[in-house]
Amino acid sequence: MLATSPDTWRDRATEPPAVPHELEPPREGSFTDRVTALRRRHSLRERRALENYAQSRKPERGWPVADNQAVLHFLRALLRDRKRTFVLLVVLNGMAAATGLVVPRLLGALINRTVAGDAASSLNALAVLVVVVVVAQAGFTFLAQRTSTVFGQDLLSSAREYIVRTILQLPLGRVESASSGDLVTRVTRDVGTMSRSVQYGVPMSIISGLTVVLSIIAMLLNSLVLAVPSLMVIALAYPQVRRYLRKAPKGYINEGATYSRINSTLTETVEGARTVEALGLADRRVGAGDDDIAVSAQAERYTMTLRNLLFAVIDVAFNLPRVVTLLVGAWGYHEGWVSLGQITAAVLYVEALSGPLDRLVGEVDRLQVGAASTSRLLGIAQVPPDRTPGTQLPDGPDLVGSDLRFAYREGHDVLHGVDLTLDTGERLAIVGPSGSGKSTLGRLLSGINGPRTGSVTIGDVELVELPLETLRTEVALVTQEHHVFKGSVRDNIILAREDSSDEAVWDALRAVGSDDWVERFPAGLDTQIGSGNTQLTPAQAQQIALARLIIADPHTLVLDEATSLIDPRTARTLEGSMNALLEGRTVVAIAHRLHTAHDADRIAVVIDGRIVELGSHHELVAQGGEYAALWRAWTS
Numbered sequence: 167m168l169a170t171s172p173d174t175w176r177d178r179a180t181e182p183p184a185v186p187h188e189l190e191p192p193r194e195g196s197f198t199d200r201v202t203a204l205r206r207r208h209s210l211r212e213r214r215a216l217e218n219y220a221q222s223r224k225p226e227r228g229w230p231v232a233d234n235q236a237v238l239h240f241l242r243a244l245l246r247d248r249k250r251t252f253v254l255l256v257v258l259n260g261m262a263a264a265t266g267l268v269v270p271r272l273l274g275a276l277i278n279r280t281v282a283g284d285a286a287s288s289l290n291a292l293a294v295l296v297v298v299v300v301v302a303q304a305g306f307t308f309l310a311q312r313t314s315t316v317f318g319q320d321l322l323s324s325a326r327e328y329i330v331r332t333i334l335q336l337p338l339g340r341v342e343s344a345s346s347g348d349l350v351t352r353v354t355r356d357v358g359t360m361s362r363s364v365q366y367g368v369p370m371s372i373i374s375g376l377t378v379v380l381s382i383i384a385m386l387l388n389s390l391v392l393a394v395p396s397l398m399v400i401a402l403a404y405p406q407v408r409r410y411l412r413k414a415p416k417g418y419i420n421e422g423a424t425y426s427r428i429n430s431t432l433t434e435t436v437e438g439a440r441t442v443e444a445l446g447l448a449d450r451r452v453g454a455g456d457d458d459i460a461v462s463a464q465a466e467r468y469t470m471t472l473r474n475l476l477f478a479v480i481d482v483a484f485n486l487p488r489v490v491t492l493l494v495g496a497w498g499y500h501e502g503w504v505s506l507g508q509i510t511a512a513v514l515y516v517e518a519l520s521g522p523l524d525r526l527v528g529e530v531d532r533l534q535v536g537a538a539s540t541s542r543l544l545g546i547a548q549v550p551p552d553r554t555p556g557t558q559l560p561d562g563p564d565l566v567g568s569d570l571r572f573a574y575r576e577g578h579d580v581l582h583g584v585d586l587t588l589d590t591g592e593r594l595a596i597v598g599p600s601g602s603g604k605s606t607l608g609r610l611l612s613g614i615n616g617p618r619t620g621s622v623t624i625g626d627v628e629l630v631e632l633p634l635e636t637l638r639t640e641v642a643l644v645t646q647e648h649h650v651f652k653g654s655v656r657d658n659i660i661l662a663r664e665d666s667s668d669e670a671v672w673d674a675l676r677a678v679g680s681d682d683w684v685e686r687f688p689a690g691l692d693t694q695i696g697s698g699n700t701q702l703t704p705a706q707a708q709q710i711a712l713a714r715l716i717i718a719d720p721h722t723l724v725l726d727e728a729t730s731l732i733d734p735r736t737a738r739t740l741e742g743s744m745n746a747l748l749e750g751r752t753v754v755a756i757a758h759r760l761h762t763a764h765d766a767d768r769i770a771v772v773i774d775g776r777i778v779e780l781g782s783h784h785e786l787v788a789q790g791g792e793y794a795a796l797w798r799a800w801t802s
């Protein structure tokens with residue numbers, strides 16, 4: 167009658183378990199509790215794997231999970247913005263359900279009149295009325311379905327937009343420090359689950375709930391004697407539904423967390439594929455994956471057991487009323503309490519009730535799964551900000567770092583009190599051995615991370631107190647990762663200033679020495695690049711990123727290994743163009759190649775998180791210290 171959604175709770179409940187043997191649901195509680203429960207039930211081999219799991223893989227630093235209140239608040243806000251459509255949806259579905267419920271009464275009356283031997287004309291009139299009501303119901307159902315679909319899609323797009331906005335506003339430092347597998351699972355699987363729940367679950371549960379209420383009213387109006395016993399039998403399912411509602415949210419949240427863990431392990435393995443191969447770690451990585459899957463299968467078994475129990479009880483509760491109605495009806499008819507028409511109508515109502523009630527329970531299940539995913543998605547919004555922007559704007563471009571200390575892990579500083587004042591327009595190169603803290607210093611100087619102690623100020627305002635959009639017009643970091651977005655060359659370059667002219671884009675391309683290869687593209691600036699389009703070499707991608715920065719026009723640039731992927735000749739050309747173009751800008755270049763340092767105004771040598779030497783190339787060579795040694799090694 168009304169739109170049914172794919173992937174119903176019955177489909178899910180009858181899916182085969184992930185492993186052939188059925189296990190009891192795990193204990194609720196902490197990660198350790200679950201592993202203890204698993205340990206008790208698994209085979210020796212699995213047990214060993216789980217021991218390993220418990221010891222080596224403590225719960226990772228995941229993203230927060232929002233509580234039920236936050237989910238309800240989110241849903242209420244979505245519904246509040248669509249009050250009119252929501253009222254229309256309820257009214258149309260109410261009309262469709264109400265007209266549908268008139269039909270059994272009319273059929274009952276038809277039977278009563280036939281038994282009483284009424285005239286054919288009176289029976290014909292009733293039959294015509296049945297046809298009219300059925301046609302009216304079809305009309306209301308069509309309109310109700312249409313409104314539900316539009317409502318569901320609209321709700322879905324707003325929910326998705328909110329999630330995307332939230333994710334894009336996450337502080338970069340936080341994104342990098344949390345588990346990427348968890349974030350990926352949330353923005354893929356959880357968005358999908360939430361989407362299905364919002365798109366189908368919300369409208370369908372409203373529709374089914376409404377139909378159930380109206381059906382019960384119609385049953386009571388038809389005959390109290392026939393309705394009350396059936397409703398009492400249906401009510402027997404209530405304790406099981408309550409139990410399910412109490413236990414399911416936690417079960418589904420746990421299930422989501424296990425998917426995150428699987429993704430984290432997979433991501434780690436793929437990202438570290440070379441290391442895995444070089445060190446022969448394949449078996450251990452496969453073992454880690456198996457452990458994750460074992461825990462996930464256990465979590466799935468738990469929610470599936472909950473669903474199956476609910477499914478069994480509900481099935482009995484829905485089938486018994488048919489028998490009860492017929493038995494009570496036969497007895498009542500014999501005693502003269504009810505007519506044949508009332509029994510017919512009561513049986514039709516019981517039939518009519520079971521469909522929406524079944525759907526309602528199914529939708530409640532879908533909503534539970536969706537609510538768990540929504541909790542995980544809204545949890546992303548609860549990631550605390552790593553900065554509190556103020557209102558003060560920088561008074562000039564002077565960048566000053568004082569007493570900078572920073573730790574990725576508590577108690578392990580990688581910078582130990584760095585002081586650095588940049589002169590406006592100068593080019594400063596940071597050199598030093600691998601792991602000495604050059605990139606970390608670059609991240610602090612560009613405001614990606616705030617220092618643990620000390621401060622980085624620009625024009626006397628701390629970088630972490632600047633709103634992100636202001637910060638990026640002051641200082642920008644360009645790293646080795648150069649993302650090319652799917653779109654035209656032009657779109658990729660004007661990201662920070664969308665109103666830039668083609669002339670400005672060509673100037674930027676010329677400055678980074680990439681105008682010639684872009685000109686060779688038949689579509690020029692309109693050439694589509696990025697995933698699935700014209701492939702760029704790493705060097706070309708890097709040039710696009712630099713051109714993007716030139717258009718963004720910050721007065722200070724921090725270049726972290728910006729030229730490392732380009733061959734020396736191209737790198738020199740690029741740097742030459744940059745030098746001319748960066749006139750008047752302050753540039754901090756974290757240098758892998760010493761000739762970058764040679765060209766710089768000053769060089770900071772970073773060793774073990776400290777600046778040990780600071781001066782021009784000639785000064786440092788004359789000083790005969792660390793830099794002089796590096797230079798000798800480089801030139802020899």
Ligand SMILES: Nc1ncnc2c1ncn2[C@@H]1O[C@H](COP(=O)(O)OP(=O)(O)OP(=O)(O)O)[C@@H](O)[C@H]1O
Pocket residue numbers: 342574575580598599600601602603604605606607
């Ligand atoms: N995200 C991170 N989490 C934990 N530790 C990190 C992280 N990034 C860097 N480190 C550690 O901080 C220290 C400084 O690293 P950093 O990348 O700043 O050095 P670097 O001089 O730029 O090295 P390289 O030249 O190899 O890039 C190193 O010990 C590194 O292992």
